[in-house]
Structures are given as structure tokens and as C-alpha cells.
Amino acid sequence: MNLLKKGILRLEWAREHMDVMKDIRKELKENGILEGVRISMALHVEAKTGILALTLQEIGAKVRLASCNPLSTDDSVAVALNEEYDLETFARKGEDSEEYYRNLNSVLDLNPQIVIDDGADLIFLLHTDRKDLAGNIWGANEETTTGVVRLRALEKEGRLSFPVIDVNDAYMKHLFDNRYGTGQSTFDGIFTATNLLIAGKTFVVGGYGWCGRGIAMRAKGLGADVIVTEVDPIKAIEARMDGFRVMPMIEAVKEADFIVSATGCKDIVRKEHFEAIKDGAVLANSGHFDNEISKKDLEEMAASVRKVRDFVDEYILKNGKKIYLLGEGRLINLAAGQGHPVEIMDMSFAIQALSAAYIAENYENMEIKVHQVPYEIDEKVARIKLKSMGIGIDELTPEQIKYVNEWREGT
Ligand code: ADE
Numbered sequence: 001m002n003l004l005k006k007g008i009l010r011l012e013w014a015r016e017h018m019d020v021m022k023d024i025r026k027e028l029k030e031n032g033i034l035e036g037v038r039i040s041m042a043l044h045v046e047a048k049t050g051i052l053a054l055t056l057q058e059i060g061a062k063v064r065l066a067s068c069n070p071l072s073t074d075d076s077v078a079v080a081l082n083e084e085y086d087l088e089t090f091a092r093k094g095e096d097s098e099e100y101y102r103n104l105n106s107v108l109d110l111n112p113q114i115v116i117d118d119g120a121d122l123i124f125l126l127h128t129d130r131k132d133l134a135g136n137i138w139g140a141n142e143e144t145t146t147g148v149v150r151l152r153a154l155e156k157e158g159r160l161s162f163p164v165i166d167v168n169d170a171y172m173k174h175l176f177d178n179r180y181g182t183g184q185s186t187f188d189g190i191f192t193a194t195n196l197l198i199a200g201k202t203f204v205v206g207g208y209g210w211c212g213r214g215i216a217m218r219a220k221g222l223g224a225d226v227i228v229t230e231v232d233p234i235k236a237i238e239a240r241m242d243g244f245r246v247m248p249m250i251e252a253v254k255e256a257d258f259i260v261s262a263t264g265c266k267d268i269v270r271k272e273h274f275e276a277i278k279d280g281a282v283l284a285n286s287g288h289f290d291n292e293i294s295k296k297d298l299e300e301m302a303a304s305v306r307k308v309r310d311f312v313d314e315y316i317l318k319n320g321k322k323i324y325l326l327g328e329g330r331l332i333n334l335a336a337g338q339g340h341p342v343e344i345m346d347m348s349f350a351i352q353a354l355s356a357a358y359i360a361e362n363y364e365n366m367e368i369k370v371h372q373v374p375y376e377i378d379e380k381v382a383r384i385k386l387k388s389m390g391i392g393i394d395e396l397t398p399e400q401i402k403y404v405n406e407w408r409e410g411t
Helices: 003-016 019-031 047-058 075-083 097-108 121-126 131-136 145-156 171-194 210-221 233-241 271-276 295-301 342-365 375-389 398-405
Strands: 038-043 062-067 088-090 114-117 139-142 164-166 202-206 225-229 258-261 281-285 302-309 312-317 322-326 370-372
Touching: 003 047, 003 075, 003 342, 019 047, 019 342, 019 375, 038 047, 038 097, 038 121, 047 062, 047 075, 047 342, 062 097, 075 088, 088 097, 097 121, 114 121, 114 342, 121 131, 121 139, 121 145, 139 145, 139 342, 145 164, 145 370, 164 342, 171 210, 171 258, 171 281, 171 322, 171 342, 171 375, 202 210, 210 225, 225 233, 271 295, 295 302, 295 312, 295 322, 342 375
Parallel strands: 038 062, 038 114, 062 088, 114 139, 139 164, 164 370, 202 225, 202 258, 258 281, 281 322
Antiparallel strands: 302 312, 312 322
């Protein structure tokens, strides 16, 4: 199938399964809040992202889209967005650093009022090379944990120059996207890259945030013996009580068949770990940046490197051990897999669209800081999703509402 046709069909498939976005599209079209608004986006360019971008375009916004990662683009979708839907898309799988930043700059050339970012590279540019555009920005949305961590550091230094909404921490985002989305799509990537069995293997998960929880849960479901590594004592206890072994990475690597990092920090697996690692271990990263597994250390320690399958590089270390690195250490669920499942991104992107509309309506009164997603947006998305699943829930009676709201005796 040629790229264009494949991309059109992938977009149609995603649209067909994004029920929440369908409702949101209707509402935003009717209220016209985003009509004529210029929106620059840097997200993983694949089918679900395409539906978010097309939705914004269909409700009257002027949209440009680039990829937030050099290796995550679905080229068929990028071609279809450009050629079939006239949506200006600047993305290609396998961009080098120069092309990556050229594309980010091209979406900023729109002179946006709203920015939708994943990982905060667009927002970073608006605070460095493209500072001249920052004064026109009403506000920005940030999709992912790593981006929010960067933005909180910028806010703490007093250097944030427009309001940002932390979409990642909306309940309807992290509870499902980070946990069940990453849980499933990480294995989509590992299966595609390796065709190896998980059952009976020792599977190490670096980090027990919402993403790590999802990966560990799914690894257990697939029959692996799961080890979690953590630096946070509370999360470590949670992992233990969820039934996983917990130990430092330096111990875990000795028995690992698979190691997957999902921490948002760097050097989770580094020189000292490569020295102690089990021969033949398969390493992958599900965090936003490709610095969780130190490629620099791996390259320095390697006697040879060769590509043995699509998305699998075999490193033979000077001590003779073999290590397999998947997807060049870039987030494996998009480098080799197809990203989070459609129904998951439906909820995350509904939060994105409604948060963009919130900025358009409220930017004049928004403080320059990192904002939480208003609870009403979270609740609205949850109600639409429940309705689409055909699930009804109870409502409090007037007496119950009174009961939970009054100060009373404890009987
Ligand atoms: N598809 C689009 N954006 C994604 C993200 N941040 N994670 C996984 N899949 C995605």
C-alpha cells in the first residue's frame, strides 16, 4: 500500500475509535472558541495525534504540527496530513538533530497564540532562540511528565514567560495514558522489535511512576518475574506490596533478561551496570528522552556494534558480553510500536483540546505559572468516556449531598 493511502486509512481508523474527540469536536465547533486561533504543536506524529490536529483545524484553528521526537513519526500519517488534509506537518521518521530543530522552528514560524507540546522542546525554544515570539503566546499545554519536570524547573527559576497547563497530571491523562497506555504500547514496541517471549523471563522495570506501574503490571500479566528499581522509598514500598521484587539496579542487572527504563531521569543504566549485566540482556527505554540508558557508556565499552533486526542493535562489549539495545534507546513504544492505544489517546487528546479552549477563553486572567487542568475538564472527559462505554453510575441523593457537606456528629 502506498504511504498516502496507508496514512489516510490509519487516520480514518483512529477517528472511528475516538468517541470522546467526536463529542469535543462538536462542542468546540459550536462554541467557536478556537476559531482563527494559531496553534503550533510538537507531538508524536502518528494517527491519533493527526486526529487531534485535524480536529483543531476542523473547528477553525490554524494549525502546524512537528514531531517531538526524531524517531516517533509515522511517515504515512505525516504524508496524509500534508497531502490529503492540507495540515502543515513537518515530520519524518529518522530526523537528525538539525532537521528536528528546523521542523520545530517551522511550526513556530506560524507565530502561535497557543502551543501544544510533548517534552517541552517547543517551549524551550520560545525561551531561547525564539524568545521574540513569546510575547504573543497566550499559553501552552504540556503533555508529558518529562516536559512538566522541565517546566517546573523554569518556573522555579522565575523564567517562565507565559502560562502553561500541565495536561500530564490531569486524572484522565496520567491514570490511563501513563499507566495503561505505556503498559500496553511498551510491549507493542518490544514485540515488534524482538519477537521474543516474556513469560518465564526476569523483567526489570526502572522507575515506579505511573508509566513504570503500567509496564510492571503488564510484564507480570505476561508471565515474567518482575523486578522494580526505585530511588523513592514510598514508591519502592508500593512496588513491593504490589507483588514485585525491589532492589538496586546494580543487583537487578545481574539477572535481567529485559530492562525497561521509565523514569524521566538520565543514566538509569550506565557503565557500572553494563559491567555487571547478564549476557544477552535486552534493553529498552519508555521514557521521553534517549538518555535513560547511557549510549555513551555503551559505545565506549563496545568492541563492536551491528544492527541485527529493525530496531535492534547488538553491542558486543570488550569483556565479551552481548547487549541488545532497542530503538536506539528512544521511547520504544513509538520507535518500534504504534504508540498508545487509540482509546487512550482519545482521552488524553480530549484533555488537550479542552485545555487549549480554556487558554483561549481565560488567558487574559491566567497567572504566568504551571497550572493544573481544571477539574471540570477532567470530569467532563470522564463522563463522555463512560457514556461511550455504555456504563452508568450512581448519583448522590439530595440528602447524601447534604450529609457529605455538613459538619456534624460522627454517627
Ligand atoms: N501517541 C501520540 N502521542 C503519544 C504519547 N505521548 N505517548 C504514546 N503514544 C502517543
